[in-house]
Amino acid sequence: MGTTNEPCIICDDIAIQRGDTTIWSHGTFTIPRGTVTAIVGTNGAGKTTLLQAELGLIPLSHGTMTVLGGAPGTTNGRIGYVPQSYTSEIDSSLTAEQSVLLGLTGTRFGFHLVSRAQRSKALEAMEFIGISDKAHLRLSELSGGLRQRVAIAQALVSDPELLMLDEPLANLDLASQRTTVHILRKLNRELGMTIQVVAHDLNMLLPILTGAVYLLDGHPHYARLNEVLDSKLLTHLYGTEVQVVTTPQGDMFVMPGLDDLDPGIRDMHDTRELARSHQHAKHTTTHHTHTQTGR
Amino acid sequence: MQPFTYDPQWMETLTAPFMANAFLAGLCIACAAGVIGYFTLARSSTFAAHALAHIALPGATGAVLIGLPVFFGMAGFALAGALVIASLGKRASEREIATGTVLAFATGLGLFFARMSSSASQQLQAILFGSILTVTKDQIVGFAIFDVLVLLAIAAVYRPLLFSSLDEQVARAKGVPVSLMNVLFLAILAGVITIAVPAVGTLLIFALVVTPAATATMLTSTPLRAILLSTALCLVSIWGGLVLSTMFPAPPSFVIVTLSTLFWASAKAWQTMHGHRR
Numbered sequence: 142m143g144t145t146n147e148p149c150i151i152c153d154d155i156a157i158q159r160g161d162t163t164i165w166s167h168g169t170f171t172i173p174r175g176t177v178t179a180i181v182g183t184n185g186a187g188k189t190t191l192l193q194a195e196l197g198l199i200p201l202s203h204g205t206m207t208v209l210g211g212a213p214g215t216t217n218g219r220i221g222y223v224p225q226s227y228t229s230e231i232d233s234s235l236t237a238e239q240s241v242l243l244g245l246t247g248t249r250f251g252f253h254l255v256s257r258a259q260r261s262k263a264l265e266a267m268e269f270i271g272i273s274d275k276a277h278l279r280l281s282e283l284s285g286g287l288r289q290r291v292a293i294a295q296a297l298v299s300d301p302e303l304l305m306l307d308e309p310l311a312n313l314d315l316a317s318q319r320t321t322v323h324i325l326r327k328l329n330r331e332l333g334m335t336i337q338v339v340a341h342d343l344n345m346l347l348p349i350l351t352g353a354v355y356l357l358d359g360h361p362h363y364a365r366l367n368e369v370l371d372s373k374l375l376t377h378l379y380g381t382e383v384q385v386v387t388t389p390q391g392d393m394f395v396m397p398g399l400d401d402l403d404p405g406i407r408d409m410h411d412t413r414e415l416a417r418s419h420q421h422a423k424h425t426t427t428h429h430t431h432t433q434t435g436r
Numbered sequence: 437m438q439p440f441t442y443d444p445q446w447m448e449t450l451t452a453p454f455m456a457n458a459f460l461a462g463l464c465i466a467c468a469a470g471v472i473g474y475f476t477l478a479r480s481s482t483f484a485a486h487a488l489a490h491i492a493l494p495g496a497t498g499a500v501l502i503g504l505p506v507f508f509g510m511a512g513f514a515l516a517g518a519l520v521i522a523s524l525g526k527r528a529s530e531r532e533i534a535t536g537t538v539l540a541f542a543t544g545l546g547l548f549f550a551r552m553s554s555s556a557s558q559q560l561q562a563i564l565f566g567s568i569l570t571v572t573k574d575q576i577v578g579f580a581i582f583d584v585l586v587l588l589a590i591a592a593v594y595r596p597l598l599f600s601s602l603d604e605q606v607a608r609a610k611g612v613p614v615s616l617m618n619v620l621f622l623a624i625l626a627g628v629i630t631i632a633v634p635a636v637g638t639l640l641i642f643a644l645v646v647t648p649a650a651t652a653t654m655l656t657s658t659p660l661r662a663i664l665l666s667t668a669l670c671l672v673s674i675w676g677g678l679v680l681s682t683m684f685p686a687p688p689s690f691v692i693v694t695l696s697t698l699f700w701a702s703a704k705a706w707q708t709m710h711g712h713r714r
Contacts, residue, residue, distance in 0.1 A: 196609045217609055224605040233478070233602060234653035234662065240602070247599030248610050252591040279657055295606070 149335045155204035170363030177336045182356030188339045221296030221304040238276040244295035266298040286317030446683040461571040462674035464579035468628045470667025473649030478601040487539040489638040491517035493546030500556035511630045518622035566637035566689040636689045643693040654703045
């Protein structure tokens with residue numbers, strides 16, 4: 142995919158205003174290609190706004206942004222976008238295949254019949270996502286999880302370099318969440334696709350994340366994974382007590398405050414230890430520290 | 437009064453010149469309604485279709501009041517209504533309250549205009565319930581020109597309109613002019629309603645614009661097939677309604693709407709038996 146080594150997103154002191162309200166400001170960060178980035182923050186922090194700014198749908202009120210080497214909005218043909226709307230109850234009689242095809246044909250004016258090449262391209266995308274057996278079912282007959290996979294296939298069919306997903310795990314059951322994460326991992330590892338995910342809950346995504354943009358105090362920041370997974374930072378971020386927890390097997394969890402739980406059940410770590418246990422998950426015997434040391 | 441009479445001279449009535457006009461009008465209406473009906477469903481704009489017909493009512497009675505053809509008044513009001521609905525934006529709940537309020541006011545205004553002159557009052561029933569047997573040759577020429585324009589416009593924007601109807605956010609991100617598509621759709625809808633009112637009237641228009649499309653989407657799953665089937669169902673309803681109302685004298689509007697509803701109910705029953713869920 143990415144033929145150049147230039148970063149996927151470059152932001153220089155960006156800000157967004159709606160009316161007189163500044164949604165966020167002073168965003169200066171660079172997201173490399175081939176990464177999987179979560180966009181995290183509380184409700185209303187402007188996570189979706191960041192995606193919309195990257196797509197050029199909302200103008201920046203300050204600063205400059207480069208997306209895949211161009212101004213926002215000029216490179217959308219190389220971006221796959223999966224909004225959150227698939228979760229709403231839909232009444233569409235369209236088949237999964239028809240919906241995926243719109244990802245290829247939907248922007249063309251004039252009357253064109255769907256070509257054989259377009260059809261096989263759509264099938265290829267559905268096979269990659271594992272829904273080719275659902276091609277001829279109507280969207281209204283599919284579960285929320287499957288509809289979301291159709292939406293991912295629709296975004297995928299035009300071979301994007303960057304895939305953006307808005308809350309892809311919200312309203313999905315555990316199995317569907319896991320499937321979605323597996324698909325994202327496959328897209329990133331096998332196709333080298335850069336992925337951005339707006340998320341409330343980091344836990345399901347932790348195994349594949351390389352970094353996160355966190356919207357804190359009205360400013361977007363970017364950090365690599367081992368930097369962002371800090372209890373103090375996350376507590377500040379969500380405005381409620383959050384702790385980063387590692388199990389003896391090396392799996393990490395982000396948990397709400399554990400005041401009521403016996404600390405012996407959980408092993409809590411500061412950031413540096415987390416980074417180590419993340420790297421050596423299989424060999425490390427975890428330390429047992431019950432105090433949080435600051436950064 | 438005999439509810440079910442049989443007219444043995446029905447073949448003669450059917451071959452009268454006014455009947456030929458009615459059949460041609462039916463064909464024009466079916467072509468336009470079948471196409472726009474599918475998009476009305478895909479955009480969840482069925483309430484707008486219902487509302488525009490009612491908003492057109494004061495245009496019709498007002499036109500009669502000042503001596504203009506009914507067609508111009510209806511087209512003007514429906515188009516203005518379409519632009520207002522388009523400007524109301526996407527938040528469905530707010531839009532529907534605003535649309536519903538305008539609808540009620542417009543219907544009241546239509547009645548007020550009708551009461552101001554006796555000729556408008558006489559035409560009120562025809563506008564509310566349709567009078568397909570009184571369609572003139574000139575009207576049919578107008579309908580045919582409108583049909584050609586609608587089909588050309590839809591052919592030009594077919595896929596972007598479909599994309600913006602079904603996946604508005606993605607379509608916008610991909611550069612489809614979503615707002616323009618919305619205005620274009622509502623303007624065409626206003627036009628289709630204007631030409632379909634002579635057949636069944638403003639009160640029953642839902643059965644010609646939305647119901648056949650709903651039946652078609654239950655039975656087919658690609659947009660093009662749904663549009664073709666919807667057009668066919670609309671045509672069979674109108675032509676069948678004309679033939680049956682000649683054989684068994686009844687208001688054509690009533691028979692047309694009945695056929696359209698029967699098709700829909702049958703499809704619904706078939707769907708339920710085959711376990712498709714919507």
